[in-house]
Amino acid sequence: MFNFLFQDRNKEIQSLAEVISLDMAKVNLSKLAIEKAMLMIAKAIAKSDILIQTDNKEKRKEEYRLNIQPNDHECGTVFWTEVVKELLTTTEVVIIPLGGKYYRASSWQTTDSVLTERTYRDITLTCAGYDYSTYKSFRSSEVIHLRYDNARIRLYLQNVVGQYDKTLEAVNTMMRLSSQPRFKLKTGDNQVFAEELDDGTKRRTTRSKYLEKIKRLLESDELLVFPESTGVTLESMQITTNVKAEELAKMALQINNEVANAFDIPEAVFNGNITEKSDATNEFITYAVSPIAEVINDTLTAYKIGINDYCKEKEKVMVWLARFKHVDVVDSAVNLDKLRGIGFNYDEIREMVGYPLLNTEFSQARALTKNYGEEDNSNAAQET
Known part of the structure; x- marks a missing residue:
């Protein structure tokens, strides 16, 4: 997949500038493509709502902190975008709850316990561009530690770093040559x-x-x-370079496709070539976004719900990815009508398409207009 990063550089000195120019273009294009891929996944998570499925009003209040304002200086979109970007880059993120607010840790030390809870100490919090060191210790159950390991992403990032080293070596050679006129x-x-x-x-x-x-x-x-x-x-003697626009365009497309494959993003979505009949957006959510969302779901459920309420009350936390995909209410009118017919109320349907809730007795009433009861079942729902 990454063969373009390891080309033979045994060329004549006269073409060294062209080698450097091509290598620097590859590095810049790779950085741009990696940043784009991470932002696509991070924005999908940030745009989605984090829901707490519970009847406990105190726990439901946490949705405000999780979605709107995790702390006093960051909104939910910025906070979760940075969390997901760091998760994709470093494979782990620690979120510290303090005073009912959430802060992202930029550095920390932890014990290596396996059978007991670990202790987190020497923590540095980062918030809105500033760092704050706290000397308070936390147990594993008191922090939100997200972990996500994607081998292909790690391999690609490592190869890009290797490309940096080779490019800098070539640049140093060029500097030595240019310092001595020929x-x-x-x-x-x-x-x-x-x-x-x-x-x-x-x-x-x-x-x-x-x-x-x-x-x-x-x-x-x-x-x-x-x-x-x-x-x-x-x-x-003058060393000249001539990189054609067609070569850069071809290189950019190759790098974009390789980055998209590394992050499990469909190439059509990454390059913006989605057609009306394409399922690329659904594949993007399924293969690129959902694995990250599941990590957040499991970690937040463990922290906010716990094993007792999860088993007894069936409570859990979930990233509602349905809010990420745009829904055209005109094109989806027939399907939305079917949801109404099987028991969804108007507020639930309006929430799915991003409309404000009415919160009226009429909008929260349910009306079954189809009979999906079993045969000979006297309690089957009747048409209204």
Whole structure:
């Protein structure tokens, strides 16, 4: 998948600038593509609502902190976008609850216990661009520790770092070359070199001595006039580069597709080539976003609900990804009508499409208009 990162660089010095230019373009395009992929997944999570399925009003109040304002300085969209980006980059994120608010930890130390709870200490919190060190210790049950390991993402990021090293090595080579001017001496096939003595006479000299004399003249700080000899021409060598736009476009498409595959994003979604009949958006949610959402679901359920309420009350926390995908109410009118017919009330349907709730007796009433009872079942729902 990543063969383009490891091309042969055994080329002539004259083409070294082109190698550097191509390598730098690859690095920049890779950084852009990786950032785009992470933002696509992070924004999908941030746009979705985090719901707490419970009848406990105190727990439901936590939805405000989880969705709207986790802390005093960040909104929910910014907070969860940064959390998911860090999760994709470093494979783990620690969120510290303090005073009913949530803060992302930029660094921490933890014990290595396996059979008992671990202790988190030496924690540095980051919030709205500022850091704050806290010396308070926390147990595992008191923090929200998200972990997500994607081998393909890690491999791709490692290869990009390796590409940086190779590119910087080439840049250093170019800097050494550019710091020492290069000249090209053109002479005839049977060129005779001569030098003028102090008394005005001339004598023959070797080619190497003639070059040494020119070198001393070039290195001199004095204002000099170079005498022009018959059949001898001195020219400055320049290293030029020429990267065609078609090559960069082809390279960009190749990198975009490889990054999309690394992050499990359909290429059509990543490159913006979605057709009306395409299921690429659903595949993006299924393969790229849902695994991250499940990690958040499980971790928040363990922290907010606990094993007792999960088993007894069937309570849980979930990232409602249905809010991420745009729903056209006109195109979906028939399907929405079917939801009404099987028992969904108007408020539930309006919430699905992002409309404000009415919160009236009429909008919360349920009306079954279809009979889905079993045969010979006297308690089957009747048509209204």
